[in-house]
Amino acid sequence: MSFFPKQPASRQGVVQNVAFGAASAQLPNKFGSETYQVRLAATGACYYVITESASPTAATAANGAYLPGGVIEYVIVSPGETLTVIQASAGGTLSVCEVS
Template sequence: MSFFPKHPASRLGVTQTIAYDASVGATNAFGAETYQLRLVANSACCYRIADGTQTATTADIYLPANLVEYVIVSPGQRIAAIKAATNGLVTATAGTLWVTEMS
């Protein structure tokens, strides 16, 4: 008999979408019980997470298109996104970032 260890999981919460071209911030701050986010975008983008209203730049954290990423956050923080800069193999394209709060 073979046993496989259980993998930790989080409960899916509220999802916000950010339609970005230039820098756009999420409408709402993260909830009081949110310590992790699930991020996925349909085009390459850069994002910034911190306290207060945020403005993302192409120097911020890069998220490739169609890749699911999990990040640690604190309750009350906010996120902003911007399309990635064109260079190398990346072509700047406007898109949408889905931000799902996990608890």
């Protein structure tokens, strides 16, 4: 009998989509009270910053983490934080899924 390792999995929670372009854009809502990880996927290359929602930092190429288009990334966050995003070369949409 052959055993195959299970793939890591997370339960899908709230999904927020934010269109990004030449100006920094912010998620419409802060992360939930029990959110400690998010799944990011963008249609185009972008830079993102995860920050406290009380004083969100605008994303720039100088301070943001680079996310290539079409790549999925899991990031650790804290409840109540938010995300800002800006294009790397052309606009697109960033999908942010809270996972548990």
